[in-house]
Amino acid sequence: MKTILNKWSKNQVFWPIVIFLIILLFNGIVSKGEFFRMSIVDGHLYGRVIDIFRNGSKLVILAAGMTMVLATGGTDISVGSVMAISGAIACSIVDQRILPGLGGNVGAAVIIAVIAGIACGLWNGLLVAKIKIQPIVATMILLVAGRGIAQLITNGKIVTVTSDAYYFINGGYILGLPFPLFILIFLVGALILFTRKTAFGLLLESVGCNPLASKFAGIKVDFMLLGIYTISGAFAAVAGLIESAGIKGADCNNAGLNIEMDAILAVAIGGTNIMGGRFSIPASIAGALIVQGITTSVLALGVPAAYIRVLKATLIIVICLSQSGKFKELFKSRKVSNQRGAVKEQ
Amino acid sequence: MNKTNGKKKFHINNISLIITISLFIVMFVFGSVKYDNFLSISTFLNIFNDNAYLMIAGIGVTFVLITGGIDISISSTVAFTGVFSAFLLEKGAPPFVVIPLLLIIGILLGAGMGALIHYFKMQPFIVTLAGMFLMRGLCVVISEASIPISDPFFKSMALGKISIKLGEAKALNGKIYYYVFILLLVLLVATYVLKGTRFGRSIYALGGNEQSAALMGLNVAKIKISAYAISGFCAALAGIVFSFYTLAGYGLQNMGMELDALSSAVIGGTLLTGGVGTVVGTTFGAMIQGIIQNIVTYQNLNTWWTKVTIAGLLCFFIVIQRIIAIRSEKAKGKD
Numbered sequence: 001m002k003t004i005l006n007k008w009s010k011n012q013v014f015w016p017i018v019i020f021l022i023i024l025l026f027n028g029i030v031s032k033g034e035f036f037r038m039s040i041v042d043g044h045l046y047g048r049v050i051d052i053f054r055n056g057s058k059l060v061i062l063a064a065g066m067t068m069v070l071a072t073g074g075t076d077i078s079v080g081s082v083m084a085i086s087g088a089i090a091c092s093i094v095d096q097r098i099l100p101g102l103g104g105n106v107g108a109a110v111i112i113a114v115i116a117g118i119a120c121g122l123w124n125g126l127l128v129a130k131i132k133i134q135p136i137v138a139t140m141i142l143l144v145a146g147r148g149i150a151q152l153i154t155n156g157k158i159v160t161v162t163s164d165a166y167y168f169i170n171g172g173y174i175l176g177l178p179f180p181l182f183i184l185i186f187l188v189g190a191l192i193l194f195t196r197k198t199a200f201g202l203l204l205e206s207v208g209c210n211p212l213a214s215k216f217a218g219i220k221v222d223f224m225l226l227g228i229y230t231i232s233g234a235f236a237a238v239a240g241l242i243e244s245a246g247i248k249g250a251d252c253n254n255a256g257l258n259i260e261m262d263a264i265l266a267v268a269i270g271g272t273n274i275m276g277g278r279f280s281i282p283a284s285i286a287g288a289l290i291v292q293g294i295t296t297s298v299l300a301l302g303v304p305a306a307y308i309r310v311l312k313a314t315l316i317i318v319i320c321l322s323q324s325g326k327f328k329e330l331f332k333s334r335k336v337s338n339q340r341g342a343v344k345e346q
Numbered sequence: 347m348n349k350t351n352g353k354k355k356f357h358i359n360n361i362s363l364i365i366t367i368s369l370f371i372v373m374f375v376f377g378s379v380k381y382d383n384f385l386s387i388s389t390f391l392n393i394f395n396d397n398a399y400l401m402i403a404g405i406g407v408t409f410v411l412i413t414g415g416i417d418i419s420i421s422s423t424v425a426f427t428g429v430f431s432a433f434l435l436e437k438g439a440p441p442f443v444v445i446p447l448l449l450i451i452g453i454l455l456g457a458g459m460g461a462l463i464h465y466f467k468m469q470p471f472i473v474t475l476a477g478m479f480l481m482r483g484l485c486v487v488i489s490e491a492s493i494p495i496s497d498p499f500f501k502s503m504a505l506g507k508i509s510i511k512l513g514e515a516k517a518l519n520g521k522i523y524y525y526v527f528i529l530l531l532v533l534l535v536a537t538y539v540l541k542g543t544r545f546g547r548s549i550y551a552l553g554g555n556e557q558s559a560a561l562m563g564l565n566v567a568k569i570k571i572s573a574y575a576i577s578g579f580c581a582a583l584a585g586i587v588f589s590f591y592t593l594a595g596y597g598l599q600n601m602g603m604e605l606d607a608l609s610s611a612v613i614g615g616t617l618l619t620g621g622v623g624t625v626v627g628t629t630f631g632a633m634i635q636g637i638i639q640n641i642v643t644y645q646n647l648n649t650w651w652t653k654v655t656i657a658g659l660l661c662f663f664i665v666i667q668r669i670i671a672i673r674s675e676k677a678k679g680k681d
Contacts, residue, residue: 075471127661131668136416136471137608137618144605145657148650156648261479264472274472306490309483313476317462320473324466 012271012278016286019269023293024049027300035300044173048296054170056292057180058083058239062259063266063288064188064281065235068195068228070267071208073276074128074135076229079236079263081146082120083256086113086237087244088150091159094166098153106165114237120146121233122226129225143260150252160249169245180242187235192281201279204228208276258309265312266291268319361670362615362663366630373637381644387510388520393636395522398529399424399588400603401632404610405536405625406580409573411611412540414553414620415463415470417574420581421603422481423452425596427585429485432493432595441499449582455481456578460571478604485597492596495589503590525590532580536625549573553620602653606635609660617667634659 008014027035027048038047062079069076092098093109102108120142127138172179195201206214207221215221236256244250268274269290270283291312298308321327378385394401403420410417427448434444455477462473495501503524512518540546551559552569560566589595612618613634614627635656642652 077475127664131665133664133668134416134618136418137664140418140605140608141657141661144602145654147602148653148657151650152648152654156650258479258482261475264475275469304487306483306486309479310487311483313480313483316479317473317476320468320476321462321466324468326466 012280012283013286016270016283016290020286020290020293023290023297027293027297030297030301040176045176045178048300050178052289052292052296054178054180055296056289057178057184058242058256059259059262059266059288059292060184060285061187061235061239061242062263063270063284064191065232066260066263067267067270067272067279067281067284068191068204069135069232070264070272070274071204071276071279072225072228073208073211074225074229075264076124076139076232076236077136077260078120078124078139078142078146079232079239080256080259081143081150082117082233082236083240083243083259084150084250084252085120085146085153086117086240087250087255088153088159088252089113089116090166090241091161091244091250092153094161094163095159097155097159104163106163109166110169110241113241114234117233117235117237117240118230119233120236121230124233125226125229128229129222147252150250150255154250154252156252158249158251162248166245167248170242171245183238183242187238188281188285191231195281200224205278208279261312261316262291263288265316265319268316274320362613362666363624363627363630365663365666366613366615366627366634370630370634370637373634373641377637377641377644383516384640384644386517386520387512388517389640391510391520391522393633393640394526394529396591396639397632397636398523398526399584399591400606400610400635401529401629402532402587403581403584403603404607404614404628404632405532406577406584407604407607408611408614408616408623408625408628409536409540409549409580410470410577411608411616411618412549412553412620412623413570413573414556415570415573416608416618417456417459417474417577417581418471418604418608419455419459419474419477419481420577420584420607421600422478422485423455423578423581424585424588424603425599426481426485427452427582428589428592428599429488429493429595429597431586431589432495433488435495435497435500436493441497445586448586449579452578452580452582452585453575454578456581457571457575459578460574463574464567464570482597489595489597492594495593495595500590500593504593523590525587528583528587532583533625533629540625545569545572550621553622555621605660606632606656609656609663610635612660612667613663617671618664619671 024035035048038045038050040046066076066079089098090109090113093102093112094104094106096102096104099112124139124142127133127141128135131138168179169183170180174182195204203214203219203224206217207219207224211221239259240256243255247255264274266288267284268287270280270285270287272279272284294311295308298311299305374390377389403424407417407420430451431444431448434447435441459473459477462468463470506524507521508524510520510522540549548559548564548569551562551564552566552573556566559569588600592599610631611623611628612631614624614629614631616623616627635652638655638659639652642649642655
């Protein structure tokens with residue numbers, strides 16, 4: 001029993017999941033069990049826990065893409081703006097403001113919005129991989145210009161849509177479970193399979209650890225970077241669709257605002273090194289759920305929303321600090337003596 | 347070897363600065379030809395009146411960029427300074443306490459981030475990103491609504507101006523606000539510090555190659571932390587100038603200004619990889635943004651075009667930098 005627990009706790013996913021469960025339990029105790037109550041209305045599952053999964057789906061999707069970007073030692077802070085662009089495009093098409101020839105077809109709107117996200121990702125990837133601009137600056141161009149582009153698409157207005165098919169993206173249910181959950185499982189599952197069942201994940205970690213050595217080892221670093229930023233862009237576009245379907249419109253100023261910070265925070269909580277190298281997408285998913293869980297529980301406790309951002313900023317500094325090698329060195333001497341003690345016991 | 351290196355850097359710097367200055371002149375001429383009333387002293391002076399805070403913040407961030415780092419927390423510091431000063435003034439604190447206090451907060455924030463970056467080897471963007479969210483969060487904690495400033499000193503700074511009258515014609519008149527002189531002072535001091543002091547030269551050395559700088563015996567910790575502290579100080583000063591300019595503090599003010607400041611520096615010839623840059627160039631970079639803003643207004647376009655154009659311009663300059671860098675690398679290879 002003890003060895004199994006030991007083995008599990010070594011896994012990167014273990015601690016994030018435990019923390020998430022603790023957050024859920026804490027909420028359950030504070031609300032005297034109200035938190036865990038689930039009800040089935042019209043064959044749909046409702047409940048606070050389900051809400052965390054539904055509201056967290058955007059963040060989980062973003063965090064999955066962000067994990068890969070951070071694993072290469074880069075960053076993508078344009079995801080919020082890409083969300084705004086994809087929401088703006090989809091809503092404008094459904095509302096027949098642009099491309100009226102499509103007749104407000106939701107499927108076409110979704111496809112075009114995702115293509116736009118892919119284009120944004122490709123743009124980031126080109127700047128990072130081919131022109132070799134620092135990722136933070138390269139993606140910052142789109143962070144600022146992106147909202148401008150979204151505003152130009154919607155002509156500076158908040159576009160509202162009335163389409164049940166479009167609402168379904170966020171509010172729909174299949175087999176009693178919210179539809180965003182299925183999008184999440186499909187996208188993230190495909191990504192996990194792709195990175196773990198092919199050599200891609202291993203090559204990715206190698207690029208993150210040492211891009212130059214990877215290049216000499218014959219890995220097409222440029223190509224990989226291009227692909228990863230593209231995936232991040234596409235995932236951001238999907239998250240943007242879920243968000244805009246949730247608010248039933250496109251709000252270019254606020255859609256996905258500051259969500260890049262949450263995504264980076266989620267990945268950091270998951271234990272992936274922000275500097276690049278080893279990564280774990282399942283751990284990032286747990287990290288994203290923790291972030292969403294914190295947000296939900298802080299709101300449920302009646303703390304003003306303003307404090308959440310301060311809390312998250314503090315959290316990210318603490319986590320990054322604990323990942324930094326120098327900080328570990330401070331505690332190293334103590335650990336070494338502990339290990340010696342363990343050896344003696346054996 | 348040292349000499350040729352110095353020459354090359356000067357060369358790179360020059361090209362960007364020359365492009366920037368000629369671009370500014372071209373845009374000014376373009377505006378003057380296209381629009382009535384554009385060609386005037388007041389148009390020129392208003393670029394400074396409207397962008398003094400951006401220039402000050404840009405000058406601060408140039409120090410960090412030269413060391414090879416990055417600081418994206420400045421826009422939040424500007425907003426925080428505005429909100430907190432408005433809040434304190436509303437509570438009755440005298441401006442001569444409020445202003446030094448906020449400048450000290452700016453310095454401490456910058457130095458704190460610099461220390462995290464240096465001692466714990468954390469990535470500058472992560473640390474300053476967290477700093478950005480911390481300050482932005484604190485803004486909302488202090489007040490979610492915009493707080494007006496009615497302090498007499500702030501008002502006198504906001505409204506005090508020198509009228510310049512060179513002739514009877516309207517185009518020959520203009521006005522310059524007092525707070526623009528703060529900018530000029532910052533510009534002079536920053537130029538002197540970078541060009542004329544040992545500390546300034548060691549900032550360039552650090553950006554050129556951190557390891558060499560350390561081996562040369564430079565105190566890397568002191569230099570790096572000071573650079574971030576200067577950036578924090580300039581951001582706080584910019585925040586005060588901004589509250590002179592708007593006479594209000596609002597937490598959502600200046601979203602995305604960090605990009606404007608960074609692009610001012612880049613357009614003005616600062617290399618993002620560190621080691622090269624001038625504060626005069628940064629000022630010119632901010633002037634170009636001012637003139638783009640003017641043209642967008644005259645053309646009656648959506649204000650978002652300003653952002654899109656600046657992002658485009660930034661891209662253009664970064665690509666030029668890369669081409670120059672790749673060329674010089676190739677030239678090095680030939681040696």
